[in-house]
Amino acid sequence: MMKRAQRLLPVVDMAQEAEREAAAKLSQYQQALQHAQEQLQNLQQYRDDYQQQWIDKGQTGVSGQWLMNYQRFLSQLEVAIEQQEKSLAWHEHNLSGSQKIWQQAYARLEGLRKLVQRYREDAQKAADKQEQKLLDEMAQRLMAQQTRRN
Template sequence: MHPRLHPLTLALEVAEKECQQAHQVVLRLQHQMDAARAQARQLDDYRRDYQQRWSERFRIEGTAPILQCYQDFMARLDQASTQQQATVQRLQHHLEQAQQSLRERETRAASIRKLIERRQGELALARQRQEQKLTDEQAARMAWSRGAADSGDLALA
């Protein structure tokens, strides 16, 4: 690696490490989000089942104290469901931010990679030009030497 590229390779290493860290955050948040959604579904399913069971029971027998307990419990289930939905929304927001951060870090790493490639191309082109210049100079010296030798041969004849 050319010494001029060393700072860029260090920057690329840092950018790639940041990408990996951001990717881990996205995965962790995605896992939390999946768990929170599953829990919200479970709460909703339980609420629906509970409501069905007690609706049937109230048709058969229903006293005011039992109805009050049912309504209190349903209110707590509604509250738990609302809180869980808020958790899902909060996690969704954090996940979207983390995904945006990951995209930005990936873009930065890709930009640094592209810059390294460009600089490598520039260095290779400069090296080719230098080699061509040396080859041209060597060919010119040889031609000059031959020309000088040829003119010396003519002078001797």
């Protein structure tokens, strides 16, 4: 019975390695997502600051050239923000997929660990039962020997 548990140990080791790799990948995707979120926030903050410049300068009056440059740059910022939002969505998708892969790997590992534990418990019960049987047989022999002597 214990041999069944021993035979599964390499499979458990492989499942553990797969779970570790999935967890590492998940961590990488979480970091990439966080970085993408920070970049988006920075771009949005930069745009907000730039728009505040417009408000400040607009009160004192601006030239047509300044206004055209402002609008062109603001348009470029909006494109950059849209691209970063798409990048963020892509990172969120990757993270979601990675979470599912890790959850499956973790569940498989836990299932294998429980199976090995059950095999060990079954083997221990069988060994205990065998030992009790031997003790009972020895007790019967002793009693039979003592009854013959008397």
